[in-house]
Every structure is written in structure tokens, then in C-alpha cells.
Amino acid sequence: MAVQTVAGTTQSAASPSPGSADPHEDATGDKSFGPAAALSCRECGTRFPLSPVFACQECFGPLEVAYDLPLGDPEGLRRRIEAGPANIWRYAPLLPVPAGVAERPNLNPGWTKLVRADNLARELGVTGGLHIKDDSGNPTHSFKDRVVAIALEAARAFGLTTLSCSSTGNLAGAVGAAAARAGLRSCVFIPADLEAPKVVMAAVYGGELVAIEGTYDDVNRFCSELIGDPVGEGWGFVNVNLRPYYGEGSKTLAYEIAEQLGWRLPDNLVVPIASGSQLTKIDKGLKELIALGLVADKPYRIYGAQAEGCSPVSAAFKAGHDVVRPVKPDTIAKSLAIGNPADGPYVLDIARRTGGAVEDVTDEQIVAAIRLLARTEGIFAETAGGVTVGVLRKLIESGQLDPAEETVVLNTGDGLKTLDAVAGTGPTATIRPTLAAFREAGLA
């Protein structure tokens, strides 16, 4: 079987950079990381052994996982995946996890529904096919279970005993739950002003929850300090020192969408932007599928979706800039409220390279889109889902997305976590339990 390394946007024969370790040799000397071969800098391409680091020692660029993927037998690989469990571990041959990962205590996230949204399509004038990838069906009701599951395996491989994160809410719950199931300690950090259901979910699994007086960006800075301090020794911050592994979990969204469409790619994907990591890894996953021969090579466009109250990437896209100017978030879409998105420049590059766009919607449009999706498809999305559906509508109305093409829209979380967004929704009438009262209310 031919073996080729696929790292980020480039494909090349496996060749260690000067002075670096053999990429086939991981930090632990065993197969704890499956097909993962090394960490690779997204800026300068320097390779490093697999370890709990996230920045390049040469240029401080972000590191990502590079693989020796099983190229050359797409039919065999497809059969192997299809025979796998109905969760993200069916894609274990393409993830930085050991064989047998599905047998270890974890939350087994993924294989969420891809819902054919014909009612919504009619409402929006989409004729080419519209699907909602509904990730609210994950164990803690957001897509974060995917990324945490991969980070948990990295924490185990590196012998880290405390699982931690900086979070806008969903991630804190996902980390707390995963750590509880795996028997690890957890200590998670959130901004103090989060939605009540997310705070409860972050706390209920029994780990430590620390609310920080400040924005998510303040929380993130604090966590970076903690990692550099002896206090943080033995800690796996899933989205800081384990970030290269964590990010890989988002690739499974791309894999599932393609497999659920019958092993083919849609024309357009509408993806929410918080840090931008999810969008960049979905692009990475789609490219891997093409490189592996699991889907036919065809163009696809990736559209990024932000809330107007936190739209630094959208603003840069519209202005034609390559750099993203940080903002102070002010939006009901708190799960997307990252004012200084780490992957912003990569998102701009992907949106432009694929012929997509980055767009934003107001809080009012977010709420209207939550209601629209619920009314048409029976899917109650959190505010981030309101952002993607609202942006889809705006992209169609402005002619940026062709409604005659096939589109997949992501809903990354559950509406029960952001009930305040639809406050005022309630009974049509409150009546005495009599037929007369029902008639009086004008409902008979």
C-alpha cells in the first residue's frame, strides 16, 4: 500500500525537515497516535515529534497533525469505515488515535444526523438540495464532543491527568463530561456572563468550574499563563497545548457529511466561525477525502458565518484584508463570541480560495433564523445555528450562494442551551380545562 503524507494544504512525500526527528517515530515510540506521523507548522512546514505543544519553535506558527494516510486502496478503506461503529471512531484510521480507541471509556460522539431540509429549502428558494448537519445530537449537545474526544486520547497518551479548557460554554460541558467518563480530573474556565444552562452543564459533571470576570479572550489569555506556570504541570488544555489534536476532531464533520451524502461532496458548506478552527479542519477533512480517493474530486465552496456583534473575520473578508482586527464581542451568539479568532487568517484564505465568502447577521436575524429552522424542520438550534441559517438566507438573497446548488448548513448546538434567545415563546393561550374555554380562546 502506497503511503503519502498529507499535512494541511500541502501533500508531499514523507520527508523529515533538516534536523527534525524521523516523522514515523512519535513521542511515545508506540502507535498511540495511529496514522499521525508528526506535528507540522502551518506557516513554515517544520516538523516536530508528536508532543503536547501548539506553537512552532522556529516561527511561532500554529502546529497541526501530519499523517501517513493509508492511500492506494480506497475501496478497502471505505469498507473498513463502513464496518466501524456509528460514531467518530469509524474514522480512526484517519485520526491521531490508537487502534482500539472505541473500546476505551469515552463519550463516543459523532454520526449525528444529516437532515434533508426540504421545507426550509422551499422557504429559502433552494432548489439544488439543502441539508442540516445537526450536531446537537452529540452526548453533551454540541459539536465540541468531537474535538474533546480526540484531545482526551492525546492527554492519555502524554500521561496528562487534568483535562482543562478555556470555553465560551459548550466546550466546558464537553470537557467536564469526557473527563468524568474517563476518570480524569477536570478544571475548566469560562467567562462569568455565560447562559445559565451552559454554566449548569459545565458544573454538573463534578469537575471544577472557574468563572472569570472578563471576556473569552481574557479567559484564554489567563489559561496560556497557567500553562506556563508550574501549577499547570500535567494539565491538558484541550484547546491550548492539545490544540493540534483537538482540532482534528472537526475533520469528522467533513467525513460524516460526505459519507452520509453517499461518499460525495456538496457544492457549498455554511460553517460557523468562533476561533475558525472548525472551518479550517472541515476543509482539511474534505481534502483528505479527495486525496484518499474516498470521494470524487470536485470544487466546493466554504462559507463562514458570524454574528454581526462579533464579526472580525467577516469584516476582514469584506474589506479584502488578510489580517483580522480583534473586536470586543457583543452578541447573543455567545458560543461564537471570540473577538480574536486564532484561525481567522486561514478562514479568509479558505473562503477566498474555494470561492465562498464570510458573512454576518444581526441578533434579530439570528433569532428569526432559529424560529425559521424550528418551524420548518423541527430542529431547535442554539444561537450558533441561528447564525448559520441566517447567513445562508443572506447569502442567497445577496446572490453570493447559488440556490440551484447543493448546500449543507451546520447546526453545532442545542437550542435548550440558549433559551433566552427565544424568550417570550410560550403558550398560545392559557385556559381552564373546559371545551367552552377552548372555544372562547378562538382555538376550536
Ligand SMILES: [Zn+2]
Ligand atoms: Zn513554523
